[in-house]
Amino acid sequence: MDTPYANVWERPEPQPRAAPVPLTRAKIAAAAIRLADADGLDGLSLRKLANDLGVGPMRLYDYVGNRSELLDLMVDVVYAEIAGAGAVAVQPPQWRATVLAIARATRAAGLEHEWFADLIGGRPHLGPHALAVGEATSAALDQAPGVRGIDDLQRAVGTLNAFVIGALRREVTERRTYRSTGTDEAAWQRSLGPYLVRMLDTGRYPTIARLVVDGAHLDPAETFERGLATVLAGVTGAR
CATH class of the missing domain: 1.10.357.10 (Tetracycline Repressor, domain 2)
Structure with a gap:
C-alpha cells in the first residue's frame, strides 16, 4: 500500500551488499529523475524504474517503501540543485x-x-x-x-x-x-x-x-x- 506520509528520511539506507547491480538511494533517485524528465510522472513506475536499473522490482523496496517515498527522494535532489544555485550568504x-x-x-x-x-x-x-x-x-x-x-x-x-x-x-x-x-x-x-x-x-x-x-x-x-x-x-x- 502506498502510504501517503511514509517517511523515507527516518529509515537508514540499507548497507551495501554484493549484487550484480549495486544500488543506493541516490542512484535510484537519479534514474527516476531521468525517466520523469523524459516522460513525466505518468511515465514513472517502480517496475519501469527497476527495468531501467537492470534489477528486479523487489530490490527497490529495500530502499523505497512505495512510490511516494521515491517522489520524496526525487524532490529532494531537485532541492539540492536549488540550494546549490541559490546559495547566497x-x-x-x-x-x-x-x-x-x-x-x-x-x-x-x-x-x-x-x-x-x-x-x-x-x-x-x-x-x-x-x-x-x-x-x-x-x-x-x-x-x-x-x-x-x-x-x-x-x-x-x-x-x-x-x-x-x-x-x-x-x-x-x-x-x-x-x-x-x-x-x-x-x-x-x-x-x-x-x-x-x-x-x-x-x-x-x-x-x-x-x-x-x-x-x-x-x-x-x-x-x-x-x-x-x-x-x-x-x-x-x-x-
Whole structure:
C-alpha cells in the first residue's frame, strides 16, 4: 500500500551488499529523475524504474517503501540543485539577494524538471535539502525590514511560496499546452482574437480591454521577475 506520509528520511539506507547491480538511494533517485524528465510522472513506475536499473522490482523496496517515498527522494535532489544555485550568504544587507537567488533557482529547476511543478506545494517536503532551502529563505526574510515577528515571517514565507509555486505551475502548464497542441500565443490570437474583439467592443469589460490593448506583452522570465519584485516589496515593506 502506498502510504501517503511514509517517511523515507527516518529509515537508514540499507548497507551495501554484493549484487550484480549495486544500488543506493541516490542512484535510484537519479534514474527516476531521468525517466520523469523524459516522460513525466505518468511515465514513472517502480517496475519501469527497476527495468531501467537492470534489477528486479523487489530490490527497490529495500530502499523505497512505495512510490511516494521515491517522489520524496526525487524532490529532494531537485532541492539540492536549488540550494546549490541559490546559495547566497545571509547577511543583513543581503537578505533580498538570498530570496531572489532561491526563487530564481526554484524557477530554473522547475523548468528543467517540469514534473517538479506537479509536486511542489503538495505533500510536505521534509528532506534535508528541502529543509535547507526553507531555512535559508525563512532566515533571509526574517532579516527584511517590515518583518517584525513570527506572524509577519509566516505571512511573508507563505505569500512568497504561493507566488513562486503559482508562477512556476502556470509557466509549465503553458509550455506543456504548446507542446501538446502546437498552439502558441500567435495561433491563439488568430483563433480566438475575433471573438475577444467582439466581446470587448460591447463595452462591458473596459478594464480587461485596457489590459489586452495597452498591457505589455512580457516574456515569462520578465513576468516572473516583475511579479517577484512586487510580492517581495509587499510582504517585506522593502523596495
